[in-house]
Amino acid sequence: MLDIALLLRVLVDAVVAAQNDMGVCDAIERNQPVGKPAVMSAPHLPKVAGIDPAEDVSAHTVPTLPGIPAPPGGPGAPIQDRLAGWVSDLTTLHELTERLARTDALDAALREVLRAGAALVGARRGMAVLEPADGHGPVTTVGLGLAHSELGHIETVPRSATSYGRILEGLPDPVAVPDLFRDEELDPRHREVAARLGYAASYAVPLATEAAGKLGAVVWLYDEPAEPDERRRHLMGLYGRYAAEHLARLLELARGRATMATLAEELLPSRLPRVPGVRLAARHRTSAAGGGDWYDALALPEGALGLAVGSVSGSGPSALAAMGRLRASLRAYAVMEGEDPVAVLSDLELLLRLTEPARSATALFAYLEPVGGAGGSGPACGAGRRKLVLAGAGHTPPLIVGEHRTEYVETSLSAPLGMLACWEAPSVELVPEPGETVLFYTDGLLRRTGEPMDRAFARLHTAAATVPRADRDTPDAVADHVLRALLPGAPDSPGTAGGPRTGAGRGDGNDEDVVLLAARFE
Known part of the structure; x- marks a missing residue:
C-alpha cells in the first residue's frame, strides 16, 4: 500500500468530487503538465485564477495548516501542484460561465464571450460574428477593443482569407494563425488590413451546438506573433461549448420577440388616416413577451374621426389574437354608431363577455365630429373648433398639451x-383649441x-409640459x-414620420407594451 500523506489524499478526493459535480472530470485526463505559457501580446491581461501567465502554478498550492506537518517533498508534490492548477482552472470556468449566464441579450452575451475568451487565450482584441447557419438571423458583429470603423476594415477582407470566415463557411474546428506576416498564402488585402490595425496573429473558434447548428464564430487578435497553448485551448473549448448553448437560447428568445413584434405590427394600422384639421402620430413598443396594447384611428363618414386606444389582459400570442x-370589432361598432362612444364600448363589452369570458380589457374611444357639426357651429365653439366626445372603460385619461395649458381630461x-x-x-x-x-x-x-402610478402621472405631465415650443x-x-423624457434608456423605434412606429422589447425587465397616440388640432 502506498504511503500517501493525509493532506494529499484529501486534496485528491476533493478535486475528483468537484470535477464530477461540474461535469468536467475529463479535464484530468486531457490536461497535461505544462510549464509557463508563452507570453502573449496583451501585457495587462485580466488576473483570472489559473490564467495569469505571470503567476507560478505552485503559488496556488493550499498552504500547510498550523500544527499539521507538510507532506514530504517527493513524488506527491508535482501531483499536488497539478491538482491545484486543475482546481484553479475549474474555478475560472465557473466564474466566467456565471458572468455569461447573467446576460439576457445577444449583444451583451457576445461581448461577454469576447471578454472571457480574451482572458482565456491571452489576447487583447477580438470580434464575434453571429450568423446562424439556418439563415433566419439575426446577423450581428460585435468587437472588443475595435472601433466600428476597424470592424469595417476587417470585413473588407474576403471571408475565405480570414480564420473566422473559414469557420463561417463550414470549417468545424478552431483556426490558429500564429504569424500572419510569415504566411506566404496570406491574401494581400488581409495583410494590408492587419498592418493597418496592428495585429500579427489570430485565433478563431466556432460557436455551434448540436441542436441549433452553427451560430457564428469568434476571433481574437494578437499584437505580436503568438498562439494559445494546449491548456488554454482546452479551457477555451470548455467555455465555448457552454457559450454556444447560452447563445442558442438567447437566439431563440430574440426570434420569438421579433415574431411577436411583427404580429403586433401587422394587427395595428399600417397607416394613419388624413382628416382635415387634425394631424396624427402613433408610437408602439412591444414588450418582450408580446402584450395586447393597441391603438386605432378610423376615418368615419362625413369627415368625422374615431380614435381608440386599449389594452387586453395577458401576454403572448393569445393576447395578440384577442387584441x-x-x-376589428371596435372598428365595426365605430362605423355603425361612432357618434355615441358609450354605445360603442357597451357593444364591445358584450362581445368580450361572450367571446372572451376569461379575459378583461381597458379601452378608450373618442369621436371627433365632422367639420360644421352641431357641436362645432354653436356659440360655445369658435371658428374651426370641433368637439371631441369620448368614453373610457378603466382606461387612463387623455392629456391635453397646449401653449396655455397642460392638463388631464376629467373622465x-x-x-x-x-x-x-x-x-x-x-x-x-372636449373642445381642443387650435394648436x-x-x-x-x-x-x-x-x-x-x-x-x-401617482408619480408616473406626474412625470408624464411634466414631460408634456416641457415640450419645446418649436416641437x-x-x-x-x-x-x-414625451417618450424620451419618460423612457430615456429606450431606443428610438423605426418608422415613418406621421405613421406608426413599432419596436421590440430589449429584455430590460420592462414587460409592458407602450402605446402613445397623438392628435394635433389645427
Whole structure:
C-alpha cells in the first residue's frame, strides 16, 4: 500500500468530487503538465485564477495548516501542484460561465464571450460574428477593443482569407494563425488590413451546438506573433461549448420577440388616416413577451374621426389574437354608431363577455365630429373648433398639451370591460383649441417608468409640459419628446414620420407594451 500523506489524499478526493459535480472530470485526463505559457501580446491581461501567465502554478498550492506537518517533498508534490492548477482552472470556468449566464441579450452575451475568451487565450482584441447557419438571423458583429470603423476594415477582407470566415463557411474546428506576416498564402488585402490595425496573429473558434447548428464564430487578435497553448485551448473549448448553448437560447428568445413584434405590427394600422384639421402620430413598443396594447384611428363618414386606444389582459400570442379581434370589432361598432362612444364600448363589452369570458380589457374611444357639426357651429365653439366626445372603460385619461395649458381630461371612473355584468359610464365632451395636442396612451407607458402610478402621472405631465415650443407644431415631435423624457434608456423605434412606429422589447425587465397616440388640432 502506498504511503500517501493525509493532506494529499484529501486534496485528491476533493478535486475528483468537484470535477464530477461540474461535469468536467475529463479535464484530468486531457490536461497535461505544462510549464509557463508563452507570453502573449496583451501585457495587462485580466488576473483570472489559473490564467495569469505571470503567476507560478505552485503559488496556488493550499498552504500547510498550523500544527499539521507538510507532506514530504517527493513524488506527491508535482501531483499536488497539478491538482491545484486543475482546481484553479475549474474555478475560472465557473466564474466566467456565471458572468455569461447573467446576460439576457445577444449583444451583451457576445461581448461577454469576447471578454472571457480574451482572458482565456491571452489576447487583447477580438470580434464575434453571429450568423446562424439556418439563415433566419439575426446577423450581428460585435468587437472588443475595435472601433466600428476597424470592424469595417476587417470585413473588407474576403471571408475565405480570414480564420473566422473559414469557420463561417463550414470549417468545424478552431483556426490558429500564429504569424500572419510569415504566411506566404496570406491574401494581400488581409495583410494590408492587419498592418493597418496592428495585429500579427489570430485565433478563431466556432460557436455551434448540436441542436441549433452553427451560430457564428469568434476571433481574437494578437499584437505580436503568438498562439494559445494546449491548456488554454482546452479551457477555451470548455467555455465555448457552454457559450454556444447560452447563445442558442438567447437566439431563440430574440426570434420569438421579433415574431411577436411583427404580429403586433401587422394587427395595428399600417397607416394613419388624413382628416382635415387634425394631424396624427402613433408610437408602439412591444414588450418582450408580446402584450395586447393597441391603438386605432378610423376615418368615419362625413369627415368625422374615431380614435381608440386599449389594452387586453395577458401576454403572448393569445393576447395578440384577442387584441386583433377586439380592435376589428371596435372598428365595426365605430362605423355603425361612432357618434355615441358609450354605445360603442357597451357593444364591445358584450362581445368580450361572450367571446372572451376569461379575459378583461381597458379601452378608450373618442369621436371627433365632422367639420360644421352641431357641436362645432354653436356659440360655445369658435371658428374651426370641433368637439371631441369620448368614453373610457378603466382606461387612463387623455392629456391635453397646449401653449396655455397642460392638463388631464376629467373622465368618470369606470370598470374595465369584462369585469362587471353590465358596463356603463357617461361620456365626456372636449373642445381642443387650435394648436393643442391630445395624447392618448396605455398604462404601459406609466408602468415602464418603474414609479408608483401617482408619480408616473406626474412625470408624464411634466414631460408634456416641457415640450419645446418649436416641437409643438408636429405630433411626431411631441410624441418623441414625451417618450424620451419618460423612457430615456429606450431606443428610438423605426418608422415613418406621421405613421406608426413599432419596436421590440430589449429584455430590460420592462414587460409592458407602450402605446402613445397623438392628435394635433389645427
